[in-house]
Amino acid sequence: MEPATHLRPLTALxxxxxxPGIVLHLSPLADLLLPTVGGVLGPLVAWLVYRxxxxxxxxxxxxxxxxxxxxxxxxxxxxxxxxxxxxxGLIGGAVGSAAGSEELGAxxxxxxxxxxxxxxxxxxxxxxxxxxIFMIIGVVRASSGQxxxxxxxxxxxx
Numbered sequence: 003m004e005p006a007t008h009l010r011p012l013t014a015l016x017x018x019x020x021x022p023g024i025v026l027h028l029s030p031l032a033d034l035l036l037p038t039v040g041g042v043l044g045p046l047v048a049w050l051v052y053r054x055x056x057x058x059x060x061x062x063x064x065x066x067x068x069x070x071x072x073x074x075x076x077x078x079x080x081x082x083x084x085x086x087x088x089x090x091g092l093i094g095g096a097v098g099s100a101a102g103s104e105e106l107g108a109x110x111x112x113x114x115x116x117x118x119x120x121x122x123x124x125x126x127x128x129x130x131x132x133x134x135i136f137m138i139i140g141v142v143r144a145s146s147g148q149x150x151x152x153x154x155x156x157x158x159x160x
Contacts, residue, residue, distance in 0.1 A: 012149030023144035
């Protein structure tokens with residue numbers, strides 16, 4: 003039985019594969035053209051184009067695609083959590099107001115906005131900045147011929 007691909011050391015990029023390697027790491031910028039799906043479609047298309055060219059490009063393409071799928075999943079989870087918390091606060095505020103306790107209703111309503119602006123909004127901003135920073139690191143590493151393994155990655159594509 004063959005060991006899992008992500009456990010093998012990543013192959014260095016030869017000189018001929020450095021430019022395609024850079025393209026692979028920059029492919030999530032497709033998110034600027036197609037918000038929400040471009041960050042996954044760009045790496046998928048780039049990986050499909052370059053995966054048969056060399057083992058190093060195949061590994062780097064999988065790495066980028068897995069990272070972007072992971073970030074998309076994390077964003078989806080945070081978005082659903084934000085929606086649920088915000089909804090619970092609004093419903094709690096409405097129930098509190100309907101029960102005749104305006105203080106309870108106002109407290110629930112303000113708590114909803116406070117949790118959104120003090121917790122969820124900063125988390126969403128960080129989830130937006132982290133992929134960009136790691137993408138730049140990947141580009142720098144690919145331009146020098148070194149493989150890059152993204153942190154926080156779930157291995158969907160092996």
